[in-house]
Amino acid sequence: xxxxxxxxxxxxxxxxxxxxxxxxxxxxxxxxxxxxxxxxxxxxxxxxxxxxxxxxxxxxxxxxxxxxxxxxxxxxxxxxxxxxx
Amino acid sequence: xxxxxxxxxxxxxxxxxxxxxxxxxxxxxxxxxxxxxxxxxxxxxxxxxxxxxxxxxxxxxxxxxxxxxxxxxxxxxxxxxxxxxxxxxxxxxxxxxxxxxxxxxxxxxxxxxxxxxxxxxxxxxxxxxxxxxxxxxxxxxxxxxxxxx
Numbered sequence: 001x002x003x004x005x006x007x008x009x010x011x012x013x014x015x016x017x018x019x020x021x022x023x024x025x026x027x028x029x030x031x032x033x034x035x036x037x038x039x040x041x042x043x044x045x046x047x048x049x050x051x052x053x054x055x056x057x058x059x060x061x062x063x064x065x066x067x068x069x070x071x072x073x074x075x076x077x078x079x080x081x082x083x084x085x
Numbered sequence: 086x087x088x089x090x091x092x093x094x095x096x097x098x099x100x101x102x103x104x105x106x107x108x109x110x111x112x113x114x115x116x117x118x119x120x121x122x123x124x125x126x127x128x129x130x131x132x133x134x135x136x137x138x139x140x141x142x143x144x145x146x147x148x149x150x151x152x153x154x155x156x157x158x159x160x161x162x163x164x165x166x167x168x169x170x171x172x173x174x175x176x177x178x179x180x181x182x183x184x185x186x187x188x189x190x191x192x193x194x195x196x197x198x199x200x201x202x203x204x205x206x207x208x209x210x211x212x213x214x215x216x217x218x219x220x221x222x223x224x225x226x227x228x229x230x231x232x233x234x
Contacts, residue, residue, distance in 0.1 A: 009135055009207035010218045061140035063203065077137060077205075081221035084134065084165065084206025085118050085177050085197060 003070075005038070007048070008079035011055065014048035024070075031057045032066040034076060048078070056081055086161075087145045089136065091168040096178045103162045103180050110159040112186035114193040116179045122172035127212040129172055136167040137205035144204045152181070152195055156188040163196065167206065195232050202229040 004021050012018045028034050035057075039049040049055065057064050058077040070076070086103070096117045104113055120132045149161045160182040170176060179200070181192035208219040 006137070008137060008205070009209070012135075058137070058140060058205070061137070061143050077140070079137070079205065080207065080218065082202065082205055083208045083219045083221050084136070084204045085201040 003034075003073065004075045005034075006075065006077040008077065010080055011048045011078050015042070015044045029070055030066075031059065031064060031068045031070065031076065034070065035066070035078070038078075054080055086163075087142060087149065088164045089138075089141050089145070090164070090166060093166070093170075093174055094164055094178065096175050099162070099164060099178055100180060103160065103182070107160040107182035109184070110182035110189075111184050112189040113180055113182045114186065114189035115162075115181075116177075116193055116197050117175050118177040118197075119175050120170050120172045124210060124212060127214055129210050129212060131211040132170045132172075132176075133209045133211075134167045134170065134176065135207045135209070136165075140205045141165070141167075145200070148196055148199050148203065151199070152192045155195065156181075156183065156192045158183050158188060158192055161192065161196070163200070165200075165204065165206065198225075198228045198232060201225040 002021060003024050004019065006019050007015050028037050035049050035052060039046045052066065055078055057066060059068060059073045060075055100115055122129050145163050152158060152161060158181055162178065162180040164178045166176055179193055179196045181189045183189040202225055210217055210219060
């Protein structure tokens, strides 16, 4: 499965890019599983995902919990708690 | 109306234009958030707002729909900037128009509280001590939780 993964704010800084398109192993079915796999890709990814409590996720532009199933998602984003307004 | 934009805006002019669209409303409540020029003992020279294009607009649309389900509203306005800002430029303008002030006040406060915890924007401040991402505040979470049904 091909998936667009987006990163924002310090998650983007740690990973060194804001977007990547990845071919996921079929065994990855949840947001949490995706984070486990992403953390193995590079030291930057590992640093970004070292404290999951600081990471929020969105699947196809909707806020989700880490346990959410990917279910054919096209776009997943990871970012710190938001600070707009 | 919802606008997510890089360009500066004039809150007074925007509020006047919004009010002209709701002649049946007796009360309009508004809130402006602007870039502060200090943080603790440090000086804020500039602020960069990063955002998630597409999701930002979707979240604002969902928030305004939610507000319309809770109160009797004639109109809602959200303008939010991204990009480079300097103190004391406006970051956000929220306005709510209703027949009576109670609905307008409540909707305006609700939109700001939920926007603070749901809208995908991230602030980075340029200080004397360097650049730093702003941390989310527990107080913002507590304020948003008050509106959970």
